[in-house]
Amino acid sequence: MLKGIHQQLDPQESPAFFIQGPKPFSRLMFFCTLSLVMMAVDARFDYLSQVRQWFSTALHPLEVLASAPNEWGRNINTYFTSHNQLIQDNFKLKQQALIDHAALQRLATVDAENVHLRTLLAGDLPIIPQATLGEVLHMGRDPFSNIITLNRGSRHDITPGQAVVDEQGVVGQITRVYPFTSEVTLITDKKLSIPIQIERNQLRAIAFGEGKRNTLDIPYLPTSVDIKVGDKLVTSGIDGVYPAGLAVAVVTQIKQSQDSPFAKIISRPIAGVNNHKHVLILKMPDTPAMNQASENRPVLPRNNAQHLDQSVVEVLQKNNAAVDPHPATETPVLDAAPASPDSGAAATPDNTPATPEHP
Amino acid sequence: MKPVKFSTFLFTMLVGLTFQLYPWSNTGIIIRPDFLLVIMIYWLLQAPYHCNIGWVWFAGLLVDLSTGSLLGQHALTFAVTAFLGLIYQRRLVLFNRWQLYLYVIFLFGAQRALILLLKLFAGGELPDWTYGLPVISDLILWQCMIIWFGELTRPKKL
Structure with a gap:
C-alpha cells in the first residue's frame, strides 16, 4: 500500500515537507538573469532613469525621516552656541564683509571697464552664471564613487551638467537630478x-x-x-x-x-571637496544672458559715449542687485552672485587678453 | 520559535531602508553595516515562509536605487548571497553559535566580495583594507537581530 503510493508520486509532486515554492536554484537563476538584464539596460539605455525618478520621489519622506536626527542635532548645536562664539563670529564676518566689499567695489569698476572695452571692440560680453545655493544632504552611500547629494533638484530648475562650486573653488558637476535632490560627482571622481x-x-x-x-x-x-x-x-x-x-x-x-x-x-x-555644508550650483545661461544687450546694438559707434555709459550703468545695477542681498538664509536662490571674490576677479583678466587679438 | 508576522517582516525591512538612507558621514560610511542585507538574510533563514530569494533581491534593488549605483548590481549580489544562505538553511538548527557566526560572516563577506568584483569589472579601483570592516558591524547588527527576534539555532536542551 505504502509502496504503491510512493511509486505513483513523482518526486516533484510529493507533498513537500518544507513549503517554499519554486526551488531556490531556479529562483536564483531567474533573479540573476533579471538583474543582469537590468544592469545591461541601465548601463546602455536611458529607460530606467524614470524608475529612479519615481523611486526617489516615493522615498523622499523616508529620506527626510532618516536625516531628521542629524537635523535635530544640528539645531540643538546651533541653539547652544555660546554668546561668545556668536560675538566672535559676528566680528569675523564683519571684517570679512569689509574686505569683500572693497574687493567687490573693485570688481564692479573692473567689470564696468571690461564691459566698456568689450563693447568698444564689439566682442562678446562675459558670461555671468546664475547661482543657486544648495545644501549637502549626504556624502554618498556608495564607498566606490565620489558623489555628494544636494537638497536641490529638478523642482528647483537644476539640470545635469551644472557646475558646483564652494567659496574656494570647483567642487564638481551635477550628474543626476531627482525631483528634490541631485547628485554631484566630485572633481576627484575617476569619471570626471x-x-x-x-x-x-x-x-x-x-x-x-x-x-x-x-x-x-x-x-x-x-x-x-x-x-x-x-x-x-x-x-x-x-x-x-x-x-x-x-x-x-x-x-x-x-x-x-x-x-x-x-x-x-x-x-x-582647492575646494574643500569633502567637507562643506553649503555649495553654489552655477547655471550657465543657454544664450549668454547679457549678450541681449549687445544684440540690440551690434555695432556701436566709437564715440557714442552716452550709449555706452547707459549699458555700463545697466550692468553695474545688475551686478549690484545680484551682489547686495547677501543674507543667504531666507532666500537660497541668489540671482547671480559671483562664485567667489578672487575667482570673479580672476575671471575678468582671463577674458580680457583674448579680445584684443580679435580685430 | 513563534512564527513571525508578515507585518513585522515588512516593518523591519522599512526600518532597514531608513537606516540605509541615513546620511552617513565620511567616517561613518567605513563602518556602516549593510542594514538591509543583514535584516533580509536574517528573515530568509529565520522565516523562510515570508522571505524568499525574491524579497532579498528586491531589497538589493532598493539599495541600488538609494545609492544611485548601476541598477541590479546589489540586487544580483543579494540574490546570490541569499542562495548561499539557503543551502544550509535547514541544517542551521544543528549549528552552534560560533558555527553560525562563521557562516554569516562568510555570507556577508561573499556579498562584499561580489560587489567588489562587479565594481572592478566596471572599472573601479581596489579599495583599501577598511572595505572589509563593515562585515564586523554586520555581525553586531546580526546579533541585535537575534536578540530582538529570536535565535536561529535550537536551544541545547531539546
Whole structure:
C-alpha cells in the first residue's frame, strides 16, 4: 500500500515537507538573469532613469525621516552656541564683509571697464552664471564613487551638467537630478575631467580625477612643460560647463620619469571637496544672458559715449542687485552672485587678453 | 520559535531602508553595516515562509536605487548571497553559535566580495583594507537581530 503510493508520486509532486515554492536554484537563476538584464539596460539605455525618478520621489519622506536626527542635532548645536562664539563670529564676518566689499567695489569698476572695452571692440560680453545655493544632504552611500547629494533638484530648475562650486573653488558637476535632490560627482571622481588652465602662464590642459586618493591627475603634458609645484590651476571655461577662472587645484607633485614622454603631475583640489555644508550650483545661461544687450546694438559707434555709459550703468545695477542681498538664509536662490571674490576677479583678466587679438 | 508576522517582516525591512538612507558621514560610511542585507538574510533563514530569494533581491534593488549605483548590481549580489544562505538553511538548527557566526560572516563577506568584483569589472579601483570592516558591524547588527527576534539555532536542551 505504502509502496504503491510512493511509486505513483513523482518526486516533484510529493507533498513537500518544507513549503517554499519554486526551488531556490531556479529562483536564483531567474533573479540573476533579471538583474543582469537590468544592469545591461541601465548601463546602455536611458529607460530606467524614470524608475529612479519615481523611486526617489516615493522615498523622499523616508529620506527626510532618516536625516531628521542629524537635523535635530544640528539645531540643538546651533541653539547652544555660546554668546561668545556668536560675538566672535559676528566680528569675523564683519571684517570679512569689509574686505569683500572693497574687493567687490573693485570688481564692479573692473567689470564696468571690461564691459566698456568689450563693447568698444564689439566682442562678446562675459558670461555671468546664475547661482543657486544648495545644501549637502549626504556624502554618498556608495564607498566606490565620489558623489555628494544636494537638497536641490529638478523642482528647483537644476539640470545635469551644472557646475558646483564652494567659496574656494570647483567642487564638481551635477550628474543626476531627482525631483528634490541631485547628485554631484566630485572633481576627484575617476569619471570626471575638467578643462583647466595654469593661472601663471595660461597653459591649457585637462585634469582627471583619481578616485579615492582625493587628487587630480594632469596627463598628456610633456616633461618639458612649464609647470611648478604650487602652481594654481583654474578653469579655462572653454567647455561651456565651468565658468572661466574658478580655482580648481594646486600642483603638489611633479614626477618626470626617463621612459615616459609625459610628466606625471599630481594636484590637490582647492575646494574643500569633502567637507562643506553649503555649495553654489552655477547655471550657465543657454544664450549668454547679457549678450541681449549687445544684440540690440551690434555695432556701436566709437564715440557714442552716452550709449555706452547707459549699458555700463545697466550692468553695474545688475551686478549690484545680484551682489547686495547677501543674507543667504531666507532666500537660497541668489540671482547671480559671483562664485567667489578672487575667482570673479580672476575671471575678468582671463577674458580680457583674448579680445584684443580679435580685430 | 513563534512564527513571525508578515507585518513585522515588512516593518523591519522599512526600518532597514531608513537606516540605509541615513546620511552617513565620511567616517561613518567605513563602518556602516549593510542594514538591509543583514535584516533580509536574517528573515530568509529565520522565516523562510515570508522571505524568499525574491524579497532579498528586491531589497538589493532598493539599495541600488538609494545609492544611485548601476541598477541590479546589489540586487544580483543579494540574490546570490541569499542562495548561499539557503543551502544550509535547514541544517542551521544543528549549528552552534560560533558555527553560525562563521557562516554569516562568510555570507556577508561573499556579498562584499561580489560587489567588489562587479565594481572592478566596471572599472573601479581596489579599495583599501577598511572595505572589509563593515562585515564586523554586520555581525553586531546580526546579533541585535537575534536578540530582538529570536535565535536561529535550537536551544541545547531539546
